[in-house]
Amino acid sequence: MINKVRYFLFALLILFVGLVGHAQNARELEQRVGKLQEDIKTSQKLLKKTSQNKETTLKEVELLQAQIKQRDDLIATYNKQLDNLNKSTKAYKSDINKLQNDLEKSRQEYAELLTISYRNRNNINNLLFIFSSEDFNQAIRRMRYIQQFQDLLKHKMTEIDDTKSDIKKRIDQNDADKKRIEALKADQNKEREALNKDKKSLNDKVAKLKKQEKNIKNEIAQKEKETKSLQSKIKKLIEEEVSKRKANATVDTKLSATFESNKGRLPWPVEKGVVTKKYGNNPHPTQSKVVVFNNGIDISTEQGSTALCVFDGQVSTVFNTGLTNVVMVRHGLYFTLYANLDKVFVKSGDKVKTGQKLGLIHTGATDNVTTLHFEVWNDKNNTNPEKWLK
Numbered sequence: 001m002i003n004k005v006r007y008f009l010f011a012l013l014i015l016f017v018g019l020v021g022h023a024q025n026a027r028e029l030e031q032r033v034g035k036l037q038e039d040i041k042t043s044q045k046l047l048k049k050t051s052q053n054k055e056t057t058l059k060e061v062e063l064l065q066a067q068i069k070q071r072d073d074l075i076a077t078y079n080k081q082l083d084n085l086n087k088s089t090k091a092y093k094s095d096i097n098k099l100q101n102d103l104e105k106s107r108q109e110y111a112e113l114l115t116i117s118y119r120n121r122n123n124i125n126n127l128l129f130i131f132s133s134e135d136f137n138q139a140i141r142r143m144r145y146i147q148q149f150q151d152l153l154k155h156k157m158t159e160i161d162d163t164k165s166d167i168k169k170r171i172d173q174n175d176a177d178k179k180r181i182e183a184l185k186a187d188q189n190k191e192r193e194a195l196n197k198d199k200k201s202l203n204d205k206v207a208k209l210k211k212q213e214k215n216i217k218n219e220i221a222q223k224e225k226e227t228k229s230l231q232s233k234i235k236k237l238i239e240e241e242v243s244k245r246k247a248n249a250t251v252d253t254k255l256s257a258t259f260e261s262n263k264g265r266l267p268w269p270v271e272k273g274v275v276t277k278k279y280g281n282n283p284h285p286t287q288s289k290v291v292v293f294n295n296g297i298d299i300s301t302e303q304g305s306t307a308l309c310v311f312d313g314q315v316s317t318v319f320n321t322g323l324t325n326v327v328m329v330r331h332g333l334y335f336t337l338y339a340n341l342d343k344v345f346v347k348s349g350d351k352v353k354t355g356q357k358l359g360l361i362h363t364g365a366t367d368n369v370t371t372l373h374f375e376v377w378n379d380k381n382n383t384n385p386e387k388w389l390k
């Protein structure tokens with residue numbers, strides 16, 4: 001008996017955990033859809049701004065590539081939602097069949113109890129049944145029997161009503177899920193159409209850019225030169241910071257630990273934006289043999305946007321690259337770097353807080369694109385910033 005109870009409780013626990021997990025997964029997917037839809041809106045807004053130029057630019061192509069990736073992710077998320085809903089409708093169908101069988105069984109049991117009650121109505125409903133007892137104890141037992149029988153009738157009736165209610169709830173939820181499936185399929189088809197249009201537009205723009213091959217190669221060479229110069233300076237500055245720290249033997253270990261514990265939960269360094277260049281190797285949109293390594297990520301955002309500090313720390317240094325400015329913030333053993341800034345609002349040595357504005361992000365004169373370059377360093381090693389951001 002004890003083993004049966006344990007087994008029942010264990011099965012109940014597994015069912016509860018499964019239901020909670022399913023609900024959490026559904027919420028997470030819904031949040032993911034909302035985030036991707038918001039990102040696509042941002043991409044469209046930025047693309048509209050860049051498309052005002054007469055000539056196609058690399059930034060426009062990068063934004064379009066980012067939007068295509070967002071649409072692919074959104075379609076994949078829709079697929080996950082559809083899989084979950086199809087599993088739910090299948091489970092509801094099984095539940096409804098089981099509940100209907102339980103209902104039929106309860107009705108049969110209730111009918112049998114009514115038959116017994118009818119056959120014994122003269123005894124049960126007559127006080128003589130109690131008064132004819134041989135002794136007081138027998139009278140008490142008969143009274144209890146009558147009460148228990150009446151309670152059993154009420155219990156069965158309640159059981160029938162509850163089962164009917166459960167069946168209705170599952171049918172209603174099943175119908176709601178079916179409608180949700182149809183709506184998701186419509187959204188998915190709409191997104192596929194938009195994706196195909198984006199891909200065609202991308203192909204057209206890449207074809208136009210290929211006609212400007214000479215200019216593009218010159219632009220690549222110039223960009224590589226600027227990037228190498230910037231990265232060389234950043235590396236040197238970080239090495240100097242590390243050397244100073246070792247010489248002074250001072251480091252805020254608590255801040256380092258807190259920063260590290262927030263990996264994957266740091267706020268974005270812009271209010272709204274789209275990652276147009278990821279960390280690591282990035283193939284060039286038109287030059288198949290050209291691959292550019294990125295020490296951080298490039299986030300395209302709206303004109304007039306500011307760079308936001310992702311965590312509490314102290315401004316390690318502010319320097320000018322010749323065209324724009326860079327702010328580096330120290331968080332114990334970690335550094336975050338914000339490049340391509342016009343006006344800077346902080347100076348070296350300033351204590352900064354999470355979300356504090358560090359500077360105005362530069363907008364390109366030719367492409368009208370506002371892009372922040374963002375990096376995260378662990379001591380002398382640079383890491384993928386997207387793994388740190390939520």
